[in-house]
Amino acid sequence: MIGELLVLYNTLFNYFLLKFTKEITGLYVKKRRLVFSAFVSGLVSSVLYQSFAGAVLSFVLLIGLAFSFRVQTLLKQGTVLLIATFFIGGLLTSLLPFLLRQSDLIFFIFCLSIAVLSLTFIHSKWRNMVKEKLQQSFLVDCELELFQQTFSLKGFIDTGNECVEPISGKPVHFLSYRAVEEKLPEELKKGLLTWDDNNPYQLTMFPSFMYPRIRVLTLSTVQKETSNALAFRFDRLVLYGNIKKEILDEYVVFTRHDARFPQNAQMILHILALN
Template structure:
């Protein structure tokens, strides 16, 4: 059987790019397109080892795992081990779903192919079969992911939060958000995002108007309004990225302390930064703060 190298590369590149794109979507990561292209190309080139028998030792479990790790690093460049392994797990989950969908489809259809050291090459695959298998894989992933998220949502962790500042305190309900990985770049303290309205009484009066009149308050205006006060040393700027926002900035401050209560457990935290969010975090109003996972 003749195996064409260009087809091996193209098929693997397309599937790698699709899997990495879905990993980005479900992992809440926003990589650059060029990084996805490079990572997909690396994965596609790895399949070329099938043409070099002397290099088949690279098909070992350790080398396959190392290649997948390299692909994740190239595509997403995660800076924390927790984010890295989360993306790697999602990458494997999506890969297995797509692989299962592809095998199931081709099992019930006529095809010729070869399997060598984990590389599955199909010779008479059609565009129609590729589209159908990708469609089935995508539907399965959405269904499985939606089911998992639904089950997890039943156990969403809501906690009572008390924020202390200059002898004042506000109490509110916060939700632990596994997608919140914000860290203060100066102190490396975890960041808790809180609605402006919920902590209004803790903030200097001169800053109220700034937050009320702008969805994205200007840091310089806030810094000027609290000049020559003790608040200057507490002020923070927290960079963030979100869908449609690559270089966002949240204004925050260092509180005197935060008390988090869940069931019978009470936790006092001093090493924390409060980021001020000018809009609503929950449409239903069930919670008014997003807690960093490291806080629990």
């Protein structure tokens, strides 16, 4: 009975380690293959638990059966698995004096819970780090010319922003009102503050020379809610990245919700800014 429980414990720990390794390295593997690999490795390590050769064989089988026996796999997935194993092993060792006071069942539940929670925490931190790195690659410095004013801004190219002005089909970008407020013409600021989105086509609060540059848009949120917004046609937008890009006569919508902009950007750019 003790042998069967040892195999079960090793299999469960191996499975969660393999699942963690799969997620970190982005390699697709079927669940049943992970289970089979975890079981075989758990069986070998349970039988040869006092042998260094048995530990090595168990590790190679765990990686090879789950991902493949190629050298590249043993190095890439094997490295991640080895680090995770040492981390969990060290954590459990530090808590061993407390865990040994418990019954066998409680001991196993505690150990398994600690392993799962630790790996989940590491995976979450790793995903956030990857997301942060990916977002930074979409950051650009930009220079916006609007109503004879020039604004130097930090822009973020949002692959989810596909908003266009319906008449011309030109892209619409989103600009933080707070980032440009000081340099905006007073008549534009007053117009934005008094404009009523419930009566969107009433534009008398803006100077007449601005009328040709204003468009009323209906925006939809992810929650399928709709709202009206004013878009203003700018003169020029220059993006400074790996390649300098100039954009002419597209639209910006002023927004007060810049706290939601990724990477502390001041302007959310249309996806076509990538082209």
